[in-house]
Every structure is written in C-alpha cells, then in structure tokens.
Amino acid sequence: MDFNDTPEEATFRAEVRSFLQANAQPKAGTRPVLRQSGIDAEGVRRCKEWQAKKADAGFAGLTWPKRFGGREASPIMQVIYNQEEDNYVVPKGLYEIGLGMCIPTMMAYAKPEQLERYVKPALRGEEVWCQLFSEPAGGSDLAALRTRAEKDGDDWVINGQKIWTSGAHLSDFGIIVVRTDPNVPKHEGLTFFFLDMKSPGIEIRPIHQMSGARHFNEVFFTDVRVPDAQRLGAVGQGWKVSLTTLMNERLAVGDVQRPDVDDLVELARTVTVDGQPAIRNGAVRERIAEWYARSQGLKFTRFRTITALSRGETPGPENSIHKLVNASKLQDIASYGIDLMGEAGILVDDEVAEAYGMFQAALLSSPSSRIAGGSDEILRNIIAERVLGLPGDIRVDKNVPFNKVPSGSR
Amino acid sequence: MNFDFSDDLKQLRDEARRFLSEQATPAVARRALDGQERYDATLWKAIAEMGWIGAAIPEEYGGAGLGYEGLCVLAEEIGRTVAPVPFASTAYLAAEAILLAGTEAQKREWLPRIADGSVIGCFALSEGTGNPDPRSIRARAVGGKLSGVKYPVTDGGIADVAIVVAHDEAGEIALYLLPLKGVARTDLKTIDPTHNHARFDLDAAGAEKLGAAGGWDQVQRLLDRAAILFAFEQVGGSDACLQMARSYAQERYAFGRPIGSFQAIKHKLADVYVALELARSNAYFGAWALAADASDLPLAAATVRVSATEAYHLASKENIQTHGGIGFTWQVDCHLFYRRAKHLGTTLGGAPFWKDRLVSLIETRNAA
Ligand SMILES: Cc1cc2nc3c(=O)[nH]c(=O)nc-3n(C[C@H](O)[C@H](O)[C@H](O)COP(=O)(O)OP(=O)(O)OC[C@H]3O[C@@H](n4cnc5c(N)ncnc54)[C@H](O)[C@@H]3O)c2cc1C
Ligand SMILES: Cc1cc2nc3c(=O)[nH]c(=O)nc-3n(C[C@H](O)[C@H](O)[C@H](O)COP(=O)(O)OP(=O)(O)OC[C@H]3O[C@@H](n4cnc5c(N)ncnc54)[C@H](O)[C@@H]3O)c2cc1C
Numbered sequence: 001m002d003f004n005d006t007p008e009e010a011t012f013r014a015e016v017r018s019f020l021q022a023n024a025q026p027k028a029g030t031r032p033v034l035r036q037s038g039i040d041a042e043g044v045r046r047c048k049e050w051q052a053k054k055a056d057a058g059f060a061g062l063t064w065p066k067r068f069g070g071r072e073a074s075p076i077m078q079v080i081y082n083q084e085e086d087n088y089v090v091p092k093g094l095y096e097i098g099l100g101m102c103i104p105t106m107m108a109y110a111k112p113e114q115l116e117r118y119v120k121p122a123l124r125g126e127e128v129w130c131q132l133f134s135e136p137a138g139g140s141d142l143a144a145l146r147t148r149a150e151k152d153g154d155d156w157v158i159n160g161q162k163i164w165t166s167g168a169h170l171s172d173f174g175i176i177v178v179r180t181d182p183n184v185p186k187h188e189g190l191t192f193f194f195l196d197m198k199s200p201g202i203e204i205r206p207i208h209q210m211s212g213a214r215h216f217n218e219v220f221f222t223d224v225r226v227p228d229a230q231r232l233g234a235v236g237q238g239w240k241v242s243l244t245t246l247m248n249e250r251l252a253v254g255d256v257q258r259p260d261v262d263d264l265v266e267l268a269r270t271v272t273v274d275g276q277p278a279i280r281n282g283a284v285r286e287r288i289a290e291w292y293a294r295s296q297g298l299k300f301t302r303f304r305t306i307t308a309l310s311r312g313e314t315p316g317p318e319n320s321i322h323k324l325v326n327a328s329k330l331q332d333i334a335s336y337g338i339d340l341m342g343e344a345g346i347l348v349d350d351e352v353a354e355a356y357g358m359f360q361a362a363l364l365s366s367p368s369s370r371i372a373g374g375s376d377e378i379l380r381n382i383i384a385e386r387v388l389g390l391p392g393d394i395r396v397d398k399n400v401p402f403n404k405v406p407s408g409s410r
Numbered sequence: 411m412n413f414d415f416s417d418d419l420k421q422l423r424d425e426a427r428r429f430l431s432e433q434a435t436p437a438v439a440r441r442a443l444d445g446q447e448r449y450d451a452t453l454w455k456a457i458a459e460m461g462w463i464g465a466a467i468p469e470e471y472g473g474a475g476l477g478y479e480g481l482c483v484l485a486e487e488i489g490r491t492v493a494p495v496p497f498a499s500t501a502y503l504a505a506e507a508i509l510l511a512g513t514e515a516q517k518r519e520w521l522p523r524i525a526d527g528s529v530i531g532c533f534a535l536s537e538g539t540g541n542p543d544p545r546s547i548r549a550r551a552v553g554g555k556l557s558g559v560k561y562p563v564t565d566g567g568i569a570d571v572a573i574v575v576a577h578d579e580a581g582e583i584a585l586y587l588l589p590l591k592g593v594a595r596t597d598l599k600t601i602d603p604t605h606n607h608a609r610f611d612l613d614a615a616g617a618e619k620l621g622a623a624g625g626w627d628q629v630q631r632l633l634d635r636a637a638i639l640f641a642f643e644q645v646g647g648s649d650a651c652l653q654m655a656r657s658y659a660q661e662r663y664a665f666g667r668p669i670g671s672f673q674a675i676k677h678k679l680a681d682v683y684v685a686l687e688l689a690r691s692n693a694y695f696g697a698w699a700l701a702a703d704a705s706d707l708p709l710a711a712a713t714v715r716v717s718a719t720e721a722y723h724l725a726s727k728e729n730i731q732t733h734g735g736i737g738f739t740w741q742v743d744c745h746l747f748y749r750r751a752k753h754l755g756t757t758l759g760g761a762p763f764w765k766d767r768l769v770s771l772i773e774t775r776n777a778a
Contacts, residue, residue, distance in 0.1 A: 001479065001698045003411050265772055279773065282766070289765035292772060293717040297688025300695045303413040310411060321684055377673075383683055384676035388656050391671040 003303075005080070009310075012077055016084045019057050024050075024088035031350075032258050032358050038206075038215040039093055044170060047094040051125025061099065061123045064107070068119040076310040093215075097166060098122055098129030102175045105245045106194065109232035118173070118194075130197070132162040132176040132219060133242065137407060139164070140378050142177075143186045143239055144397075144405070147221060149178040149193070156180075156193065156231070158201075158224040164372075168204050168217040171197045175245065177238045182403040189402055190238030195226045211364040249373055257330050257369075259358050261291040264333050267355055271340050278340050291333055298325050317386035320379040327369035327376065334362035413694060419483045422476070426487040429460070434491040436743045439604045442494035443746065448568050448597070448606040454495045458527020463501050467509070472522030478700035482642045482693070489643030489754075490650045492746045494604045496530050496565035498757075502639040504531020507573040507632050511585050511621040520571065520587070532569035533636075534560040534588075534610055535629070541763035542633060544583050544626040549576035555614035556586055564757055566590075566608030567597045574610075574617065575629055584624030585632075588617040602753035604746060633758050634711035638696035644718035644754055645693050648686045648725035651747050655679055655725075655732040662734075675732060682725045689714065689721035709775065712768035719761050722751040 005013055039047065054060045055069060062078045064070025071077070103122050107115060121127040138145035147160025158178055168174065174197050181189035197204075201224035206214040233241040259267075265288060268279035278284045302322065305315050337359035338345035350357040370376045384390045397405040415423070433453055441447050457463060466481040467473025474480070481501065488497050505524050508517055523529040537559055540546050549558025556576055566572065571589050578584040593615050598607045656679060659670030669675050692714035699710040726748040730737035737744045755761065 001413055001415070001694070001701065003413070003698075005411065265769075265776065279769065282762075285769040286762065286765045288772070289712075289716055289768040290720075292768060293692065293713050293720075294688055296695070296713050297692045297717050300413065300691035301687055303411060304691055304694065306411055307413045318687070321687055325684060325688070377677070380677040380680035381673070383680040384670075384673075388652075388676075388679055388683060390656065390659060390676050390679065391668050393673065394667065394671060 006310075009076065009080060012073075013080050013084065016059065016081050019059060020084055020088050023053055023057075024085075024090050027087055027089050030089055031356050038213040039167075039170065043091065044094060046091040048125045050091050051095055055124040060125075061103075064119075064123075068107075068115065069123045074310070074312065076306065079306050079309060094128060094167065094170065095122075095125060097131050098171075101131055101245045101248045102129040102173075102194075104248045105175055105192075105232065105241065108244050109192070109241055110194070111229075114230075127172040128167065128170050130165050130168045130171040130174045131245065132165050132168070132174045133245075134164045135161060136163050140375055142242065143190065144402075144407075145177065145179060145190070147176075147178045148182075149180050149191060149226070151180075151228070152225075154228050155225045156191075156228060158195075158221040158226060160221050162219040162221075164207075164216045165204075165219050166216045168197065168219050169206050173197055174219075175232070177242050179402065180235055180238075183401050184236075185399055186397060186402045186405065187239040188236055190242070191235050192232045192238040192241035193226050193230050194232060195224070195230060199224050199226070201225070210367065211361075213365075257326065257362070257366075259330075259333055259337055259355065259362055261288060261295045261333065263355060263358060264288060264291065264337055267337050267340060267359070271342075271354070273340070284340070287336060291329060294325060294329055298322065298329075317382050320374070320382045320387075323369070323373065324376060324379045324383075327366065330362055330369060331366035334359045334366055338363060413698075415479060415483060415697075419476075419479055422480060423483045423487060426462075426484055427490070429456075430487055430491045430493065434488075434493040434495075436492065436746060439492040439494050439746055442604045442606075445603065447494070449496055449565070450494050453493060454530075455527055457495060457497065458525075461525070463497065463527055464505070464521070464525025465501070467505055467521050467525050471517050472525040474525070479697050481639060482697040482700070485639045485642035486646035486649075486693075489646030492604050492647075492743075492750050496532065496568060496605075498636075498640065498643065498754075499533060499565040499569065500524060500529075500531040502636045503533035503632070504569075504571065504573050506635055507533065507585055507620060508587075510632055510635070511623065511628055512587075513621055516587065516618075516620065529571055530565065530569045532563055532565045532572050533632075534563045534566065534572045534574040536560065536562060541759045542629070544629075547575055547577060547583060549574065549612065551576050551578055551584070551586055551617060551619070552614075553579075554616060554618060556588060556612045556617040557614055558612050559610065560612065561609035562598050562600060562607040563610055564753075565606050566610060567595050567606045572610070573620065574612075578619065578624060582624045583626045583629060585620040585628060586617040587620050588612075588615060600753070602749040604750065605753065630708075634708050635700060637711040637715040637758055637764070638693070638700050638707075640754055640758060641689065641693045641696055641714040641718035644722040644751070645686065645690050647747055647750055647754070648682070648689065648718075648721045651722075651725035651729040651744075652679065652682050652686060654744070654747075655682070655729040659732055669732070678728050679732070682721075682728050685717070685721040685724050689717040692717045709768070709771045712764050712771055715758070715764040716761060716768055719755040719764070722747075723755060726751040 059081055061070040062073045063075055066072055133142055135145045149156040149158045175194050177190055177192050179189050180191040201222045203220040205218045207216050208214055268284055269277050271278050273281045341354050347353040348357050348360045353360055385392055438450050461474035462484050464473030465476040465484055466478050469475040508520050524531055537548055569590055574586040574588045576586050594611045595608045598609055600607045659675050660668055662669045696710045696714045699707040730744045730748060733744055736742050
C-alpha cells in the first residue's frame with residue numbers, strides 16, 4: 001500500500017498546481033463559501049470566465065477525446081485535478097450537470113456534426129446545459145414521466161411539464177426524456193432529445209427553495225417543436241439513453257461539504273457547555289468521535305475507489321455509499337453544531353453567527369442532498385439489490401401499458 | 411495511489427479463507443461453546459504450521475516475515491470464522507509486546523516458540539471492571555516477583571506465558587513476562603465461551619521485566635497496534651454476519667415472497683454494508699500505518715477501533731434480527747458472532763474509552 005502518485009500522475013499534479021497557483025486564490029484562511037443563494041448575473045460571469053480559462057489551459061473535459069478539446073486522460077487524472085482544485089476558491093455550480101451528464105450523453109448518441117457544433121462551446125463554458133428529467137409524476141420513478149412528444153413531419157411536438165430542473169433559467173440547451181408511446185409499458189415508450197432552451201413554447205419558472213435560493217425550476221412545454229435530427233437514440237429507446245446520463249451522475253465523486261467534523265471540533269473548542277469548552281464534555285466527545293470515524297471511513301473508501309480508477313476499473317453500484325453517508329452526515333453535523341451554540345444557534349447572518357453561519361446554511365440546504373441524484377431510499381435499494389444481490393421490489397407497474405398504471409393524487 | 415493489498419496477499423487471503431472454511435467450521439467453535447474443550451489444539455497446530463502466528467515476526471526470530479499487512483489479511487479471515495484459537499492473544503498481544511519492548515535475549519528466547527505454536531501467549535491488563543487506565547493497576551513487582559489479581563485474561567487458562575501490566579519497584583507502570591507454569595489460575599464464564607478466560611491470583615509469581623523501559627505509553631502503544639489487528643477480525647466477523655443474513659433473506663419466504671424483498675430488511679442490510687465498508691476502509695489505513703510504523707498510527711488505531719466495533723455490533727445484531735425466531739436459538743450460529751462481537755469490542759477497552767482517546771488525539775494533532 002502506498003499513497004504515492006505514479007510518475008505520470010505526479011507530473012500531472014504538478015502541472016495542475018502551477019496552473020491553479022497562477023490563476024486562483026488558495027482557500028486556506030479564507031471564509032467558507034456558502035452556496036446558500038443561487039447564482040446571480042455576476043456569479044454567471046465569474047463561472048464563465050473561470051471555465052474559459054480552465055478550458056484554454058487544457059484542464060476541462062480531461063477524459064474527453066482530443067478532438068473535442070479533451071486530453072483522453074484516465075479518470076484518475078480528473079480525480080487529481082479535483083483534489084487540487086478543492087484547495088482553491090473557484091466559482092462553481094453552473095457546469096457540473098452539463099459537462100458531467102449532458103455532454104457525455106451527447107457524445108454517446110449525437111451525430112458527428114452535432115458534436116462538432118456543441119461540445120467545444122460547452123467545454124469553454126460559453127453555452128450552459130441542463131437536464132430535463134424529473135417531473136411532478138416522475139422523480140425516483142423517472143420512467144413514470146408524462147410529458148408527451150408526438151411526431152409531426154420532421155419535427156416532434158412536446159407538451160407537458162418538467163420540474164426541479166437545476167439551472168434551467170441560466171441554460172442555453174437541455175437534454176430531455178419524454179413519452180412517445182403511452183400504450184406500452186412505461187420503460188418502452190420513452191424517447192430522448194436535446195433541445196434549445198430558447199425554443200418557442202418553453203416557459204421557465206424558478207422555484208423558491210427552502211434554503212431561500214431559486215436555483216431549480218419548473219419548465220412548461222406548450223407545442224414546443226424539436227427537429228427529429230435532435231433525437232438521441234432510437235424512438236422508444238429513451239430509457240436506455242437516460243441510463244447513460246444517470247451512470248455519469250454516479251461517477252461524479254462529490255466534494256466534501258462543510259461543515260465537516262473538523263469544523264465541529266473547532267466549534268466545540270469555542271462554545272461552552274457547563275462552563276467548560278464543549279470539547280471537554282464526554283457526550284460531545286462521543287459524537288465527535290463517531291463522525292470522525294465515519295468521515296475518515298468515507299475518505300479511505302474514496303481512496304479505494306481512486307485505486308480502482310487508477311487501475312482502469314469502473315466503479316460499480318458500491319459507489320452509492322459516498323452520497324448516502326455524506327448527505328446525512330452533513331445534515332446531522334449541521335444540526336448538532338447548532339445545538340451546541342444554544343439559542344444563538346438560530347442566527348444566520350454571517351457577520352453575527354458562529355463560524356460565518358456555515359452550520360445554519362448547511363442545516364437548510366442539506367435536505368436536498370438526501371433527495372437529489374438518487375434519494376437515500378433509492379440508494380439503499382441499489383446497495384441491497386445490486387451489491388448484496390437481494391430481490392428487487394415487487395412492481396405493480398411491470399408489463400402494464402403506461403396508461404393503465406395506477407397513479408395517486410399528488 | 412495504491413490503497414489495496416498486493417496480489418500476493420490477496421492470494422494468501424484466498425488460501426486462508428479456503429482453509430478456514432473447511433477446518434474452522436462452526437462445529438469446531440461449538441466444541442468450545444459446549445465446554446468440551448478450551449481451544450482447538452488441532453486447528454491451532456495447523457495454523458502454526460502455515461506460519462500464520464509468526465506472520466509479522468521477523469524471520470530472524472523464527473517468524474514468516476510476511477509483514478503487518480500479511481497479519482492483517484489473516485486477521486480478517488480468522489475473524490470471519492469464530493475459530494476457538496488463541497490467535498489474537500498470542501500474535502497481536504504477546505508477540506507484539508515482546509517485539510515492542512523486549513530485550514534481544516527475550517526476543518530470541520520467546521518469539522521462535524511463539525511463531526511455531528509451541529507457546530501460547532496472553533495479555534493480562536484488566537483488574538476487574540473498568541477501561542484501561544494506569545490508575546486502576548494494583549499489581550506490583552518486587553524483586554522479580556509479581557503479586558496482584560488480574561481478570562479477565564483472554565486465553566489466560568490455556569496460555570504458557572503472559573504479558574502482565576504491573577508497577578515496578580519504582581512505582582512505574584511496566585510490562586512483565588510471566589511464565590504461567592504453576593501460577594494459580596481459575597477459569598471464568600463469559601459471554602463468549604468460544605474463548606477461554608481466566609483469573610490470575612498472583613502471589614509473588616516469578617516474572618521478568620520486558621525490556622528496560624516502561625511507562626503507560628508503552629502499554630498504550632501495544633493497545634494501539636493490537637486495535638488495528640482486532641479491527642480486521644471485527645471486519646471479517648461483520649462480513650460473515652452480512653453474508654449469513656443476506657443468504658437467509660434470499661431463501662426465507664414470508665407473505666409469499668423472500669423476506670429479502672421487503673425494504674425493511676433490504677435497507678437494514680444496506681446500512682450494515684455501509685458500516686462494514688467504512689470500517690474496512692479505516693482498517694486499510696490502519697494496516698498501512700502498522701506496516702509503515704507511521705506517526706499517524708495512534709489516530710488510525712482509535713479511528714478504526716470506533717468504526718469496527720460499531721460495525722460488528724450492528725452486523726451481528728441485525729443478523730439475528732433477519733433470522734427471526736430461529737436466530738434466537740442456540741443451534742443457529744448467529745449468536746456466536748454476536749457474542750464474539752462484544753468480546754472483541756471490550757477487550758482492549760470499550761467504545762467509550764476509544765472515542766475519548768480518539769478526540770484527545772485529534773486535539774493533539776490540531777494543536778501541533
Ligand atoms: C436540489 C435539487 C436539484 C435537482 N436538480 C434536478 C435536475 O437538474 N434535473 C432533474 O431532472 N431533476 C432534478 N432534481 C430532481 C430529483 O432527481 C428528484 O427530486 C429525485 O429523483 C426524487 O424524486 P421526487 O422529488 O419526485 O420524490 P419521490 O420520488 O416522489 O420520492 C418521495 C419519497 O419517496 C421515496 N421513494 C420513492 N420511491 C421509492 C421506492 N421505490 N422505495 C422507497 N422509497 C421510495 C423517496 O426516497 C422520497 O423519500 C433535483 C432535486 C433537488 C432536490
Ligand atoms: C423468545 C421467543 C418466544 C416465542 N414464543 C412463542 C410462543 O409462545 N408461541 C408462538 O406461537 N410463537 C412464539 N414465538 C415465535 C414468534 O412469534 C416468531 O418468531 C415471530 O413471529 C417471527 O417469525 P419467524 O421467527 O418465523 O421470523 P420470520 O417471520 O421469518 O421473520 C424473519 C425476519 O423477516 C422480517 N419480516 C418478516 N415479514 C416481514 C414483512 N412483511 N416486512 C418486513 N419484514 C418482515 C422479520 O421482522 C424478521 O426480521 C417466540 C419467539 C421467540 C424469539
């Protein structure tokens with residue numbers, strides 16, 4: 001066992017470091033960046049500027065083909081880049097979905113001339129992409145979606161509604177999965193497209209999130225025309241294409257979010273319980289120890305994943321563990337930190353609140369981590385079924401034509 | 411980064427697993443459980459002949475020189491069974507203590523006999539209820555004679571030599587080598603009868619100090635190193651429980667379907683899997699720290715102790731739960747693991763002790 005880079009990895013790491021040193025501000029000693037509010041116009045400008053710089057220096061789309069501006073590097077190089085970038089303050093939140101999920105799906109299914117047109121502008125951050133999957137009636141059960149597309153000449157005409165679409169209001173293009181045949185079982189009647197978010201008939205309404213931000217949206221489609229040439233995969237094969245997108249979602253190894261256990265230790269040194277620093281209190285120590293052990297366990301699980309990546313292996317369903325553990329840990333640490341602060345734990349103003357309001361921001365944003373990108377329950381099902389080999393849930397909608405499947409009132 | 415065991419060690423692991431699944435069956439453990447024997451001498455001999463006891467003992471002292479990663483791999487496989495052999499007492503505690511503190515002469519005298527299985531070792535720290543603490547040690551050595559009461563001592567009734575924690579003439583904590591022939595020992599009943607446990611009543615028993623140095627730090631260093639090896643047993647045991655529960659849940663039907671198709675069972679076992687994988691990853695870091703003798707070793711040890719103890723408790727209790735009524739019987743093996751989980755989780759000190767220590771180590775690290 002060793003934690004050393006291979007010579008090739010070390011060279012790359014040094015290259016990344018010198019790029020970041022020259023172009024970004026180190027995190028050390030700065031305030032944590034709270035992603036409580038959405039991205040405003042200034043935020044978009046900063047994201048775009050950074051992405052262009054990164055792409056021009058050859059650090060965007062590292063694993064992508066060279067002809068699209070990538071390096072054809074192994075996934076481990078992406079991990080190394082992310083590790084290094086994590087030490088710097090860089091604008092985030094605009095491109096993760098487009099570059100992590102939409103464009104990889106395009107690369108698997110779009111025509112060469114379409115890739116010629118769309119990939120480079122996406123890589124340089126000139127064009128923003130969103131993922132139009134979830135609907136009011138289809139979240140965890142994505143294949144229950146109802147938005148319809150009907151063929152009309154060389155076009156498809158889309159009617160219906162998507163929801164929870166992150167960044168739709170900032171996006172130029174989107175990938176979408178819709179129902180083209182309601183008379184067959186749900187997975188068989190879906191078809192996949194990409195479309196221009198400025199198409200006539202699209203209406204985008206930002207949703208006010210419980211955290212206060214407005215980053216996800218409702219997107220309404222009224223007779224929106226999409227050329228058949230923008231279909232990805234065959235008619236009726238939309239489910240298969242969606243799985244390509246979702247597989248890329250799983251490969252995105254999330255960064256450690258704050259507050260983590262180290263922030264809790266810091267807090268426990270400053271606040272008091274019973275006239276002493278909280279960290280001297282036995283009950284507090286037990287909780288810190290438990291989270292530290294989980295946090296380290298996750299860190300070294302990540303190292304095991306990285307080892308597999310560096311051998312050219314593809315992480316499987318066992319990778320679900322990262323988000324499952326991280327999301328609840330974040331929520332629980334945030335909640336416990338606030339408890340330690342006593343009544344003043346309710347303050348959110350970052351000038352007044354302890355630790356710049358980091359715990360409060362996380363309390364209000366962390367519920368989303370347990371839902372988005374596969375809820376806790378869905379991830380436990382994945383582990384139980386695909387890692388442990390337990391039987392699938394009984395499905396009452398299997399082999400039933402979609403328009404005969406029962407649905408509720410919500 | 412290469413955060414994995416080498417192919418050679420994976421091969422060793424596979425061989426060990428194959429051997430133990432044939433030779434260390436629950437039927438073997440049950441002979442100890444039912445009081446027919448205090449440990450399995452045949453299995454112990456076979457393990458010794460394969461060089462496992464001396465896996466981490468250098469070749470110059472008769473060991474196999476496989477290194478600590480090798481010993482960790484074996485510990486996981488031993489833990490997967492509930493083998494009634496004094497492996498932990500002998501290899502992780504007695505041999506380790508001698509390697510850590512012994513003089514050259516003591517190493518030459520004892521390690522080869524430990525490695526070849528002819529000498530069984532044990533570690534006598536506790537003096538009744540309570541977690542490891544220098545203030546609770548009453549045992550004392552005067553002029554090479556040890557007096558005091560030690561209990562419970564795992565494998566104490568079958569061992570040939572004990573490493574005893576006691577005060578020296580100057581009142582300092584030190585480790586003593588105590589040959590057990592003729593020493594008054596009484597067997598004790600415990601929650602884990604697949605291991606022998608004893609009480610030592612020492613009245614001027616002839617012993618020699620292990621090495622020249624002493625101090626509680628030395629004891630703690632030994633506990634730290636052992637905690638990592640114990641953790642591999644705990645990981646192996648947790649995995650065995652998860653596999654048992656999983657197979658049972660696939661085969662057992664209730665309400666017209668396998669119980670493994672109910673989410674209450676699926677999600678429970680997914681949680682066990684998560685706890686196990688976190689513990690396993692921490693254990694890997696422990697293996698690295700042991701092998702590299704890293705300065706992070708104490709922190710790595712306390713961390714994995716906390717997560718492996720939690721994982722084994724969870725895995726063993728949910729294994730019983732998944733089995734329903736049959737899981738509560740003597741005849742089904744679930745309880746052997748449940749018992750062993752608690753035994754391993756308290757020897758070396760229980761979770762509250764290690765959690766407190768872990769936070770102290772974090773504080774020390776942060777202050778540096
Ligand atoms: C911040 C945020 C950003 C998002 N961004 C996007 C985006 O950009 N694009 C996009 O398409 N979607 C996006 N989503 C939507 C997200 O994918 C869905 O919210 C998620 O899939 C859950 O679907 P749902 O909200 O309909 O909840 P439901 O599926 O209705 O789930 C409700 C509850 O039921 C549970 N449940 C559902 N099915 C099962 C089952 N089989 N077994 C056990 N429990 C079950 C769930 O775990 C959950 O607790 C985003 C969501 C959030 C919160
Ligand atoms: C100490 C003791 C005393 C007992 N005394 C009596 C007695 O006097 N008389 C008598 O008739 N019986 C008695 N029982 C039997 C007891 O009622 C059963 O053990 C109990 O009903 C569980 O049934 P089972 O053992 O067949 O487990 P199973 O039903 O096979 O259950 C195995 C596991 O699957 C889970 N499971 C089963 N179905 C579902 C589901 N639908 N959803 C989610 N999880 C599920 C269970 O919770 C359990 O974890 C006793 C049991 C014990 C342990």
